[in-house]
Amino acid sequence: MFGNAMSEKKGCASPISTRLAEMKGINLDANANAPVTRRVVDAVMAGLAAGTNPSSAHAGGAEARETITRARDAVAALAEGVFDDGVVFTSGCTEANNTVLHAARALRATLITTAVEHPSVLSPSAALQRDGISVIRLPVGGDGVVAFDELERHLGAVRGAIVLSVQTANSETGVVQPIQEIARLVANRGDILFHTDAAQSFGKLPLVLGDGGAHAASVSAHKLHGPMGTGAILLCDGEDRIHPLLYGGDQEGRRRAGTEALPLIAGMGAACAERADQLDADVGRMRILRDRLEASIVSSVDGAAVNGVGASRLPNTTSIRFEGRDAMEIVARLDAQGILVSQGSACSSMRPTPSHVLVAMGLTEAQAFSTVRLSTSPMNTEVEIDRAIAAIERVCREVSRAV
Amino acid sequence: MFGNAMSEKKGCASPISTRLAEMKGINLDANANAPVTRRVVDAVMAGLAAGTNPSSAHAGGAEARETITRARDAVAALAEGVFDDGVVFTSGCTEANNTVLHAARALRATLITTAVEHPSVLSPSAALQRDGISVIRLPVGGDGVVAFDELERHLGAVRGAIVLSVQTANSETGVVQPIQEIARLVANRGDILFHTDAAQSFGKLPLVLGDGGAHAASVSAHKLHGPMGTGAILLCDGEDRIHPLLYGGDQEGRRRAGTEALPLIAGMGAACAERADQLDADVGRMRILRDRLEASIVSSVDGAAVNGVGASRLPNTTSIRFEGRDAMEIVARLDAQGILVSQGSACSSMRPTPSHVLVAMGLTEAQAFSTVRLSTSPMNTEVEIDRAIAAIERVCREVSRAV
Numbered sequence: 001m002f003g004n005a006m007s008e009k010k011g012c013a014s015p016i017s018t019r020l021a022e023m024k025g026i027n028l029d030a031n032a033n034a035p036v037t038r039r040v041v042d043a044v045m046a047g048l049a050a051g052t053n054p055s056s057a058h059a060g061g062a063e064a065r066e067t068i069t070r071a072r073d074a075v076a077a078l079a080e081g082v083f084d085d086g087v088v089f090t091s092g093c094t095e096a097n098n099t100v101l102h103a104a105r106a107l108r109a110t111l112i113t114t115a116v117e118h119p120s121v122l123s124p125s126a127a128l129q130r131d132g133i134s135v136i137r138l139p140v141g142g143d144g145v146v147a148f149d150e151l152e153r154h155l156g157a158v159r160g161a162i163v164l165s166v167q168t169a170n171s172e173t174g175v176v177q178p179i180q181e182i183a184r185l186v187a188n189r190g191d192i193l194f195h196t197d198a199a200q201s202f203g204k205l206p207l208v209l210g211d212g213g214a215h216a217a218s219v220s221a222h223k224l225h226g227p228m229g230t231g232a233i234l235l236c237d238g239e240d241r242i243h244p245l246l247y248g249g250d251q252e253g254r255r256r257a258g259t260e261a262l263p264l265i266a267g268m269g270a271a272c273a274e275r276a277d278q279l280d281a282d283v284g285r286m287r288i289l290r291d292r293l294e295a296s297i298v299s300s301v302d303g304a305a306v307n308g309v310g311a312s313r314l315p316n317t318t319s320i321r322f323e324g325r326d327a328m329e330i331v332a333r334l335d336a337q338g339i340l341v342s343q344g345s346a347c348s349s350m351r352p353t354p355s356h357v358l359v360a361m362g363l364t365e366a367q368a369f370s371t372v373r374l375s376t377s378p379m380n381t382e383v384e385i386d387r388a389i390a391a392i393e394r395v396c397r398e399v400s401r402a403v
Numbered sequence: 404m405f406g407n408a409m410s411e412k413k414g415c416a417s418p419i420s421t422r423l424a425e426m427k428g429i430n431l432d433a434n435a436n437a438p439v440t441r442r443v444v445d446a447v448m449a450g451l452a453a454g455t456n457p458s459s460a461h462a463g464g465a466e467a468r469e470t471i472t473r474a475r476d477a478v479a480a481l482a483e484g485v486f487d488d489g490v491v492f493t494s495g496c497t498e499a500n501n502t503v504l505h506a507a508r509a510l511r512a513t514l515i516t517t518a519v520e521h522p523s524v525l526s527p528s529a530a531l532q533r534d535g536i537s538v539i540r541l542p543v544g545g546d547g548v549v550a551f552d553e554l555e556r557h558l559g560a561v562r563g564a565i566v567l568s569v570q571t572a573n574s575e576t577g578v579v580q581p582i583q584e585i586a587r588l589v590a591n592r593g594d595i596l597f598h599t600d601a602a603q604s605f606g607k608l609p610l611v612l613g614d615g616g617a618h619a620a621s622v623s624a625h626k627l628h629g630p631m632g633t634g635a636i637l638l639c640d641g642e643d644r645i646h647p648l649l650y651g652g653d654q655e656g657r658r659r660a661g662t663e664a665l666p667l668i669a670g671m672g673a674a675c676a677e678r679a680d681q682l683d684a685d686v687g688r689m690r691i692l693r694d695r696l697e698a699s700i701v702s703s704v705d706g707a708a709v710n711g712v713g714a715s716r717l718p719n720t721t722s723i724r725f726e727g728r729d730a731m732e733i734v735a736r737l738d739a740q741g742i743l744v745s746q747g748s749a750c751s752s753m754r755p756t757p758s759h760v761l762v763a764m765g766l767t768e769a770q771a772f773s774t775v776r777l778s779t780s781p782m783n784t785e786v787e788i789d790r791a792i793a794a795i796e797r798v799c800r801e802v803s804r805a806v
Contacts, residue, residue: 093661229633247501261495
């Protein structure tokens, strides 16, 4: 089935390099997936070559465990307040979010979250609610920032344990939540497991756990050029309230059973190490490219406006509504020109419903349906950005305004 | 952190080929992990190169979805009674087992399983029991085969829905359970979700779902030369009683949320396609090598005997007890000579407890601690087997019998 395609490839260096070279398209959808780097590819290859189960007692197993330990160190190094034994590898951020929220069962806690979380928080919250757990969804303001007074009020009113899950940054708008301020409220009340979905911010903004931050964070490899299919729960020192969602072997300190995805974990380690090595340059580059994109479009396209513009935002993300135009039409026309952008988060991009994030921010359905998300990575170039700007301006002239 | 190791590698063809060539050791631990083949490596590389999220609406997303569809077809083709939409990719067999067993909650079912299941069945069963689900663990006979009369009795006595989980083959002994006969009992009673953990048998024995088989099976990529960290739930046509364990996006027909592990899924597809292409040759080869290994050792080492010898067994596995000798010592001495074998399943190989499988078969603790598992793959050669036989004979002369 894979036979013909594979046998044409001599050696294994060619497919990636050929493909990367062939990618004449412009990827402005890094929040859905940031393509792997050469260093990540090499690490995945080395992980594949290991050939032994990390749980095996023999020398081969020890070597595989060493690979995982190196990756664990590299992931921990991108966060403050996390030691290597605070890194629990999972199959991605969805599993990480589900696992942390699931602690609400054992803790008999009230779950407080926000209306703008990713589906991998909202959907398990709904499942917990069906099972009898009380769930409170905090509203956000017009800028996408969580209603702080509402949070304060609920923290005072709720009796008993609380699991609080607030994203660090929104995947669609890039709007950043005041995690440090929330951590202060949490410290004052006590009996709260404070979790943050940091999938989009990890490696783009500082992540602090413990003092001044959440107790637990969920992160994903493929948002920072690691491979799809792996991620981690990060825990501050001494945090032991997480309960396994997957039971079985003794992997991951008995907090997550299952044979480790060794190649992907090695790739995630490499991605984190690479980001750490060039953190300022990468983040600066994403920001410059995003700012150039955003400023040009807003100034040249009539009716274009940035969602969440008043708030602190991720350096690489812009959510632009093209008032009166159909975003699906814009996305499709750009796609036909090899420019990859999206309407919202990939995990809900196939649904014909308006973005729950934008609706929560007070946008009308029509405004939500007119919004396009653009997200940059350090792999993008100035030339790409300028070509994208020109293409977007052209498409916006073609797609007439309905209003 | 990974920097030095990575930067020394020019191109990516070298690490794998070098490593495979360097593997002068003899891997007789295929049940823990069967090393990846070249075809699998190529498929993982192609999956890494895809670079777009399969959930993205744009053309890049469509291409990634196509990769997953091809893998789904290849996995389904290794089982009878499974169509492509009956393949639910997971992070491995542990997640697959946990997900299927978890259906007992929603079905308000009694869970019936066996005493010799893998920890990824036994451990979630214990968790369900703590949550109030009735769990029955069927005993096995001295040959490791499930007590059929006990199963029949419980199926008659239990009222209401049942989730029945019986492994196809045991990972430690290779003993095969009478799935077809059990399927007949299940069909007669009705209101049973019949699941089989087929991790070790997939690609070694025929797997039939639906008529004459279970309704659901769990399989793993890395037991048949696919990468570690992916697997699947296979469902017979129309089976809809499985409930998600991971909630979030709409991936996998809304049965398993989370961005797909595209590189690993591509690798699993390639492994399944490769096995399908050379099924008879691979299985025949594993059996010849295992038989040669087993017969030589039993005839030449005093006190050596095969566990479960009377039962139908996997073609590649032998569980040999070296009466009066310490298996840990044997494993360590073979390891020092580059020969990888194990005491039991990798997922519990670090524990200083006797194998629950062997104890359930009536072995004494001492006999369990004297047992070594040897498992072959088609990658092994006759020369390796003969070297391993000589080494095991030598080690058994060195490790004196305590009795």
